[in-house]
Structures are given as C-alpha cells and as structure tokens.
Amino acid sequence: MVVPSLSATSQSLRFSFSITPSPSRTLPKQPLPKSSVRLSRYVPLLKPISAVKTEVSVPDERKPPIFPTVGGPNVEAIEADKVTEAELKENGFRSTRRTKIVCTIGPRTCGFEELEALAVGGMNVARINMCHGTREWHRQVIERVRRLNAEKGFAVAVMMDTQGSEIHMGDLGGAASAKAEDGEHWTFTVRPFDVNFPERTISVNYDGFAEDVKVGDELLVDGGMVRFVVTEKIGPDVSCCCTDPGLLLPRANLTFWRNGSLVRERNAMLPTLSSKDWLDIDFGIAEGIDFIAVSFVKSAEVIKHLKSYIATQSTESTCKFYLTVMTIFVQPCSNIAVIAKIESIDSLKHLEEIISASDGAMVARGDLGAQIPLEQVPSVQKRIVELGRKFDKPVIVASQLLESMIEYPIPTRAEVADVSEAVGQQADALMLSGESAMGQYPEKALAVLRSVSLRIERWWREEKHRAALEPLTMPSSVCGGVPEEMCNAAVKMANKLKADALFVYTKTGHMASLLSRGRPDCPIFAFTTMPSVRRRLNLQWGLMPFSLSLSDDMESNLNRAFSLLKARGMINSGGLIIVVSDKLRSIQVINVP
Ligand SMILES: Nc1ncnc2c1ncn2[C@@H]1O[C@H](COP(=O)(O)OP(=O)(O)O)[C@@H](O)[C@H]1O
Ligand SMILES: C=C(OP(=O)(O)O)C(=O)O
Numbered sequence: 190m191v192v193p194s195l196s197a198t199s200q201s202l203r204f205s206f207s208i209t210p211s212p213s214r215t216l217p218k219q220p221l222p223k224s225s226v227r228l229s230r231y232v233p234l235l236k237p238i239s240a241v242k243t244e245v246s247v248p249d250e251r252k253p254p255i256f257p258t259v260g261g262p263n264v265e266a267i268e269a270d271k272v273t274e275a276e277l278k279e280n281g282f283r284s285t286r287r288t289k290i291v292c293t294i295g296p297r298t299c300g301f302e303e304l305e306a307l308a309v310g311g312m313n314v315a316r317i318n319m320c321h322g323t324r325e326w327h328r329q330v331i332e333r334v335r336r337l338n339a340e341k342g343f344a345v346a347v348m349m350d351t352q353g354s355e356i357h358m359g360d361l362g363g364a365a366s367a368k369a370e371d372g373e374h375w376t377f378t379v380r381p382f383d384v385n386f387p388e389r390t391i392s393v394n395y396d397g398f399a400e401d402v403k404v405g406d407e408l409l410v411d412g413g414m415v416r417f418v419v420t421e422k423i424g425p426d427v428s429c430c431c432t433d434p435g436l437l438l439p440r441a442n443l444t445f446w447r448n449g450s451l452v453r454e455r456n457a458m459l460p461t462l463s464s465k466d467w468l469d470i471d472f473g474i475a476e477g478i479d480f481i482a483v484s485f486v487k488s489a490e491v492i493k494h495l496k497s498y499i500a501t502q503s504t505e506s507t508c509k510f511y512l513t514v515m516t517i518f519v520q521p522c523s524n525i526a527v528i529a530k531i532e533s534i535d536s537l538k539h540l541e542e543i544i545s546a547s548d549g550a551m552v553a554r555g556d557l558g559a560q561i562p563l564e565q566v567p568s569v570q571k572r573i574v575e576l577g578r579k580f581d582k583p584v585i586v587a588s589q590l591l592e593s594m595i596e597y598p599i600p601t602r603a604e605v606a607d608v609s610e611a612v613g614q615q616a617d618a619l620m621l622s623g624e625s626a627m628g629q630y631p632e633k634a635l636a637v638l639r640s641v642s643l644r645i646e647r648w649w650r651e652e653k654h655r656a657a658l659e660p661l662t663m664p665s666s667v668c669g670g671v672p673e674e675m676c677n678a679a680v681k682m683a684n685k686l687k688a689d690a691l692f693v694y695t696k697t698g699h700m701a702s703l704l705s706r707g708r709p710d711c712p713i714f715a716f717t718t719m720p721s722v723r724r725r726l727n728l729q730w731g732l733m734p735f736s737l738s739l740s741d742d743m744e745s746n747l748n749r750a751f752s753l754l755k756a757r758g759m760i761n762s763g764g765l766i767i768v769v770s771d772k773l774r775s776i777q778v779i780n781v782p
C-alpha cells in the first residue's frame with residue numbers, strides 16, 4: 190500500500206486556539222509555522238459551551254444510539270467509567286492508570302458483590318475460562334457483569350477463554366484435588382469410566398494418548414508441577430511412576446517429553462477448536478460477550494476462520510435485534526474481538542501471521558512454559574509485546590504474575606519485579622488467573638497490579654523526560670496510511686506540548702487504538718457511540734473509553750464532550766487537549782474553554 194505523507198497530500202493539520210488560555214498550561218506563544226497549518230477543509234471554530242445541545246442518555250447497553258438529539262442539557266448523556274472518573278477527579282489527568290487489568294472469574298469472585306469489588310478495584314475485563322464450570326455458571330457471571338455495568342456505570346468487558354483440545358486430565362471424579370506421592374504408581378487411561386474410578390487412576394481426554402506415549406517418556410502435569418515416568422503400556426492404560434510429587438488438579442494439562450524434547454505426534458493434529466469449543470463460542474455470541482480468547486492457537490487459519498464465523502453470526506443476530514427494536518440502523522456487526530493465546534510451541538513458528546490476523550494476543554505463560562524451556566519464556570513475551578505494537582493489537586501478559594497471592598496476602602519481591610517488567614514493556618494488559626478465580630486475596634492481588642502499574646508508568650515517564658529519551662522504539666507498522674500518520678503526529682505533539690489529554694472520536698475504535706499504539710505521555714479519551722466498542726477499548730493501554738452519542742457535526746460533539754466532562758468534574762478549564770478526528774482528518778490543539 191502506498192503511504193501518503195501528510196505534507197504530500199491535501200491532508201492538513203488544523204490548530205484552533207481558545208480565547209482564554211489557562212495561566213498554568215498555555216500553548217506556545219507563536220502559532221506553529223503557517224506551512225503546517227494550511228487548511229484544506231473548513232473546520233468551524235468552537236462555539237461557546239452554552240450553545241451546546243445534549244442528548245438523551247441510553248442506559249440500556251444493547252440499545253442503539255438515538256439520533257438526532259432531543260431534550261436539554263443532560264449530564265447523563267456521557268457514560269464514563271466510575272473508577273476513571275474518581276481517579277481523574279482526585280488526581281488529575283496524569284494519575285490515571287494506563288495498563289489494563291484482566292481478572293479471571295472463578296468460585297471465589299463469581300458473586301455480584303465480589304464482582305463489584307473487582308470493578309471498583311480496577312478490573313477492566315472479566316475472563317471466564319471454559320475449561321471449568323458449566324455453561325449455566327458462566328451465563329450467570331456474564332449476566333452479573335452486565336448488570337454491574339448497567340446499574341453502576343462500569344464498562345467491564347467479558348472475555349471467554351476456550352478449552353481447546355490439547356491433552357488434559359479428566360475431572361478426578363468430582364474430587365477437588367488428588368495427591369501423588371514420590372514413587373507411587375498411577376494409571377493414565379483413555380478408557381471411559383462412568384462413575385467409579387479405580388484408585389490412582391486418571392482419565393485422559395485424548396484417545397490417541399496410549400498409542401502416542403512410549404515407555405520411558407516423562408509425563409508432566411501442568412508443565413511440571415507433578416512429574417511421572419511411563420513404566421508400562423497395557424492397551425488403553427498407561428502405567429506411570431511418580432518422580433516429582435504434588436497436587437493433581439482437575440483438568441490439568443498434560444505434556445509428554447522424550448529425550449528432553451516435547452513430543453508432538455498425532456496430538457499436534459488435534460483441532461485448535463474442538464466441538465465443545467464451537468458450542469461454547471455459539472453460547473458466547475448469544476450472550477453478547479466482547480472477546481474470545483482462543484487457546485493453543487497453532488496457525489493464523491483458525492483465527493481467520495473464527496473471525497469470519499463471528500462476522501456471519503453477529504450479522505444475523507444484530508439484524509434480528511435491530512429489526513425487533515424497529516430501527517433502520519445498520520451497525521458494524523462483528524464486534525467480538527478474537528484474541529490469540531500464544532501457548533503452543535507450534536504458534537511460535539507463525540507468530541507474525543497469527544498476531545496480524547487476530548484482534549489481540551495473550552502471552553499465556555502457563556502452558557507456554559510447559560511447551561518450551563522456562564528460560565525462553567521471557568524473550569518470547571518481549572517479542573509478542575513488540576509484535577502487538579507493530580501490528581496495532583493489544584497484548585495481555587498472563588499467568589503466575591502474583592501466583593503466591595493465591596495463598597498469601599502479599600506478593601514475593603520476584604513477582605513484583607515480573608509485574609514491573611511487563612508494565613515497563615508497555616504491554617496493554619496484565620491478567621490474574623488463580624489469584625482472582627480461587628485465591629484467598631483477589632482484591633489484594635488486584636490492588637498490587639494497580640499500584641505497581643501506576644508506580645512504574647510514572648517512573649517511566651519521569652525517566653524519559655529526565656534523560657530526554659525517545660519513546661520506546663516503535664516498530665513501523667505494516668498498515669501505514671493517513672490514520673496512522675495522523676495518530677503518530679498527534680502523539681508526538683501531545684508529548685512535546687505536554688498536553689493533558691488526547692481526545693478521539695471513534696466509531697470502530699481504530700483511531701483510538703492507533704493513538705494507544707504510540708503510548709503517549711497523556712491519557713487518551715476515546716468517545717464512541719457503541720457500548721460494545723467502549724468495552725472492547727477497555728483492554729487497550731492508556732485508553733479511557735466513553736459512550737457518547739455523536740452527531741455529524743464534530744464541533745458540536747467536541748463542545749458537548751467538554752461540557753459533559755466539565756459538569757462531571759473530569760476536566761477543567763484551561764486544560765490542553767489534542768483532538769484527533771478521522772472524519773475531518775484534523776488534529777486540533779485546544780485549551781478547554
Ligand atoms: N469457572 C470456574 N470454576 C471453578 N474453578 C475455576 C473456574 N475458573 C477458574 N477456576 C480455578 O482457578 C484456577 C486458575 O484458573 P485458570 O488459570 O483460568 O485455569 P487453569 O488453571 O485451568 O489454566 C483453575 O485451575 C481452577 O482451579
Ligand atoms: C492463560 C493460560 O491459559 P489457561 O489458563 O486457560 O490454561 C496459560 O496457559 O497461561
């Protein structure tokens with residue numbers, strides 16, 4: 190694709206200055222050189238706030254935005270995250286957290302009150318893991334998160350994580366766990382047992398298991414939490430001796446190793462999405478979830494396949510929905526984002542292809558560390574985070590960030606260092622697994638992620654300014670084009686002018702994402718009409734998504750945003766804002782009137 194540069198085309202930047210600049214933070218006295226501010230298009234100047242019309246609020250998450258506007262001033266017309274609002278009011282722009290947090294919901298956190306405590310504590314995305322629990326259980330969690338958003342003004346997104354069809358143990362006949370002792374003999378079998386399990390027998394979900402393993406192979410449960418060596422094969426049964434004792438947990442993953450290498454035989458041919466996964470996906474689409482995280486992705490094909498499936502499914506359901514509410518609205522339909530979980534050794538060969546095909550990636554270090562040597566995991570994490578920046582896709586760093594907090598109220602120093610490293614890499618999001626699903630201190634674990642993120646983010650910004658460092662080197666994107674160049678320029682301007690915030694109006698989230706990709710020093714306020722886009726943007730670094738009905742008149746949109754945010758105490762007069770508009774192809778520099 191040809192990438193037109195701003196100066197070579199008729200695109201131009203427009204700077205409009207407010208009449209009353211703030212005493213504390215004003216624009217440079219000289220307007221920028223004329224050559225850079227030539228207008229190709231007329232952009233009207235801001236009208237006084239009093240002339241602004243406001244819209245009616247749309248509290249129902251599924252309701253489409255209502256145009257045109259009616260009614261008088263109504264501060265409810267903007268939907269903002271309660272936590273962000275409080276943070277902004279208390280500490281100002283610079284204080285907001287840029288790194289997002291995903292919490293896995295499990296038995297410890299599935300109640301409405303526990304979910305609310307997580308949302309108040311800063312959870313941006315609630316993850317449900319389809320490896321565990323029944324569909325009914327998951328339905329209830331989704332319903333509670335939705336209710337929380339509707340009743341309490343949050344925008345917590347829901348992510349469904351597929352089970353995948355890698356080899357794993359059965360559910361231990363209902364037991365919570367089983368202890369394997371050193372030297373004990375256990376049987377792993379593909380034989381279906383209905384009710385009564387013989388003692389020390391574990392079922393395995395993969396039919397080819399007994400054929401694929403060989404005597405002498407090492408069998409690792411959860412990447413080595415418990416270790417066995419295969420001593421004998423008798424038909425469907427594989428007899429093993431325990432060499433590293435430990436606790437066996439239901440549905441734990443199994444890998445087997447021969448001569449120090451992971452065995453990838455016919456099991457490598459298992460489909461990434463099993464028939465159960467497809468049923469779960471249909472369930473997720475019907476429930477209106479925001480993200481599907483695909484476990485054990487091996488190639489880009491499965492991501493492309495799932496994305497086209499979602500597009501057809503959601504077109505059908507959206508059209509049905511809109512018909513039922515008797516509107517003639519047609520919205521972009523495919524609003525479930527597909528996240529590729531990088532946890533299979535096979536995925537590493539096709540990383541670029543997979544990440545560019547997906548809507549985001551997860552460094553699923555739990556299973557990844559069972560498939561490659563542990564000492565390789567940190568460099569793979571760094572590479573995935575960099576590729577996410579390159580392709581403009583959010584990246585989540587997951588698993589064992591605060592593992593010890595499943596049992597203890599404070600983390601280890603090493604865990605804090607690990608979290609700091611991920612925040613320093615400027616990953617979009619951090620994820621809690623067992624810590625929030627079944628640990629004893631879910632809220633404390635969340636608070637640790639939050640405070641470490643805030644501290645390290647601030648340290649980075651200060652360090653950058655002190656040493657006059659360039660921002661972390663950003664690989665040039667392969668997409669290019671006008672929106673990307675505009676966003677890169679806007680980020681640069683925001684940093685140089687020490688702007689308080691970037692504002693962006695975004696229908697699909699694309700421009701907001703491109704601004705986030707530049708990792709600016711200031712937060713990005715992203716205004717969108719679609720609650721689903723708002724929730725999805727909640728996963729991305731530095732974005733503060735707001736629902737706001739947008740009209741075709743960008744000037745009135747901007748005035749309305751200022752007036753609503755001021756009424757809620759979220760911005761103050763004089764604040765310096767860089768406003769990016771895709772539609773007008775403009776970048777405006779404005780002091781809040
Ligand atoms: N829906 C659920 N029901 C019961 N337990 C769950 C659920 N989700 C998560 N858990 C518990 O939390 C642990 C950590 O969650 P997670 O990391 O998502 O799964 P896994 O350990 O299988 O990779 C699980 O091993 C399981 O014990
Ligand atoms: C996040 C991961 O996946 P899951 O918890 O589903 O095993 C992981 O393996 O790190």
Ligand SMILES: [K+]
Nearest residue numbers: 350351352484
């Ligand atoms: K999973």
Ligand SMILES: [Mg+2]
Nearest residue numbers: 532553555556
């Ligand atoms: Mg995994």
